[in-house]
Amino acid sequence: MLLDAKRFNVGTTLDTDVCIVGAGPAGLVLAAELGGRCDVILVESGGDHAEPDARALNDGDLIGDEYAGLDATRHRQVAGTSHLWNTSVAGAHGAKYVPLDALDFQRGSGRPFGDWPFGLTELHDDYARAQHICGLGPLAYDAAAWAQTGREPWAGTGMLVSRVYQLGTRQALLAPLRSAIDRSTTVRLCTHATVVALHCDAGGRRVSRLAIATPGGTPWNVRARRVVLAAGAVENARLLLLAHDATGCAANASGWVGRGFMEHPRDxxxxxxxxxxxxxxxxxxxxxxxxxxxxxxxxxxxxxxxxxxxxxxxxxxxxxxxxxxxxxxxxxxxxxxxxxxxxxxxxxxxxxxxxxxxxxxxxxx
Ligand SMILES: Cc1cc2nc3c(=O)[nH]c(=O)nc-3n(C[C@H](O)[C@H](O)[C@H](O)COP(=O)(O)OP(=O)(O)OC[C@H]3O[C@@H](n4cnc5c(N)ncnc54)[C@H](O)[C@@H]3O)c2cc1C
Known part of the structure; x- marks a missing residue:
């Protein structure tokens, strides 16, 4: 069910089981998976089309290493940053997909901080399900699984090994999710709804209310039993840091929020x-x-x-x-x-x- 928050009345407060912040690929997948199992509100900063006012909210100052910039790498609209995907797959916009490797979860690899709290095997079933949702082939990324006559991988050296990316179109991922959410009676997708603050209960460990701003509208709220941030790497960190500094949530007790920013520089x-x-x-x-x-x-x-x-x-x-x-x-x-x-x-x-x-x-x- 699609709701435009611009039409909400003054003082609106919506109650729900799960509030998901951000309707990019992550938020849409989660909402579609939870639909029918519990009540879900999916709040999205942008609308159904690209809007300059929404994009302007991505702006920010850059310091440190050279970077393409927040405008070139972030997008606010239903389906999120997938609107910027620039890999051509059968003439359509698509993405390269690859799971993390086992070693990515371990200390070392240039990271000064600790291991992940779980390993690759923990994600196996979810990765297998994600392959299906993204319209990809089997969960197989070693080259041997894909060798065919006339297209054989080179012999590996141990140091350098052959693997694959799988590729899929944006449409293959998003069209089924969108139609599931539009049809759902338990998922409310609210557009033009930018979460501006997370308010916690007295202990500071549980988000009890989200304050939401709508362009041209009045502030409104969502109260939820569970909150999932799916607003993208930069915006998730921004919201958590703001919550830590401004509203008394223990959102950055480790001090690591925003310090593990990961990109893929190309040489x-x-x-x-x-x-x-x-x-x-x-x-x-x-x-x-x-x-x-x-x-x-x-x-x-x-x-x-x-x-x-x-x-x-x-x-x-x-x-x-x-x-x-x-x-x-x-x-x-x-x-x-x-x-x-x-x-x-x-x-x-x-x-x-x-x-x-x-x-x-x-x-x-
Ligand atoms: C040019 C380009 C090419 C890329 N190609 C690939 C690729 O080939 N493979 C790959 O895996 N990844 C690729 N990416 C990375 C891409 O960002 C991710 O694949 C994917 O979009 C991440 O999904 P997400 O849902 O986590 O975040 P996003 O897609 O960023 O979605 C976040 C959503 O949250 C919303 N939001 C943000 N803040 C708030 C707020 N405060 N309140 C409410 N809503 C909010 C945004 O409007 C947005 O819709 C590419 C990125 C770029 C820029």
Whole structure:
């Protein structure tokens, strides 16, 4: 059920079993899973369409390392930041998916703070379910499971191993969730509803009330037995820090909230130049392609456990992006847009081209 908070009356307070803050992929999945089992209110800062006023709420000052910026990396609208996904899957907007590795849960790997309170096995059943929800193939990310004739992974070295990303379209994930929520009588999706404060009970350990602001409307509240923050990495931390500082919630007792920010910086410095045409053919596993069952996969070179442990490094993967020859790029740049699609560009899809060695001069890693 969709409710626009702009239509709420003065002094509205809604009561519910579970209040989920944020209707991005995380919030929508959780709401759809809980629908029918309990009463759910899903509060979303944006509307059903992109709105400049909602996007402006992402703004913030940047300090420290160079970063693309909050506007380029965050989005406020139903379906959240998935509106910015920029991986092309069968001509549609999509995402790369990959589960965490077992070592990601352990101390080391460049992290000064403690281990996760659980390990990878704890998540196995949820990951398997997520594969289904995201419209992906089986929970298999080692290359061996996806090898096929003509697209075989390279032999691993122990330090460097072959694995895959699975890819799926935004539509495959979001369309079923959205229709389940629109039909549900137990899930209320409230748009134009920005949570501005979490209020706790006397002990400071339980959120009892959420204060919500609506553009052009009056402040209103949700009272819930359970509250789930699914507002995205930056906004979850902002809300918790604000709650800790302003409303007496013990929301940052560890002092770690906001300090574990994780992104995926990219380094494109390395160029790989295959010496022979055969080496292009031998690299086809590492281009975007359909694996068994028709699922989209992309081979990647990952750091093996031995490399991660020996180097005490954070996890990383390398993918191969074809580089068109300079002469080809020049021709392409003067063609009208409609003709350009017949000329190979860079990135993925290169393995479908006959004579790749004549069109490309290597791979950006
Ligand atoms: C260009 C780009 C490409 C990406 N590609 C990939 C990819 O290929 N694979 C991948 O796994 N990830 C990718 N991501 C990361 C992407 O952010 C996540 O996949 C996904 O969107 C996270 O979902 P989420 O629900 O946790 O958060 P979000 O999608 O950020 O959703 C959070 C929601 O909470 C709402 N909200 C925020 N604050 C409040 C508040 N105070 N009150 C109420 N509502 C609030 C927001 O409006 C938003 O709708 C990409 C990100 C970008 C920018």
């Amino acid at each position: 494109r410095a390395i160029i790989l130049r295959p010496r022979t045409a055969e080496l292009y053919a031998a690299s086809r596993f590492y281009d975007l392609h359909r694996g068994s069952g028709g699922h989209w996969i992309l081979g990647r070179l990952a750091l093996g456990d031995a490399a991660l442990q020996a180097g005490d490094m954070p996890n990383a993967s390398a993918t191969l992006l074809a580089r068109p020859r300079v002469a080809l790029e020049r021709v392409r740049s003067v063609l009208p847009l409609v003709a350009r699609r017949w000329m190979p560009g860079g990135g993925h899809g290169w393995s479908q081209r006959a004579r790749a060695a004549r069109l490309f001069d290597g791979f950006t890693i």
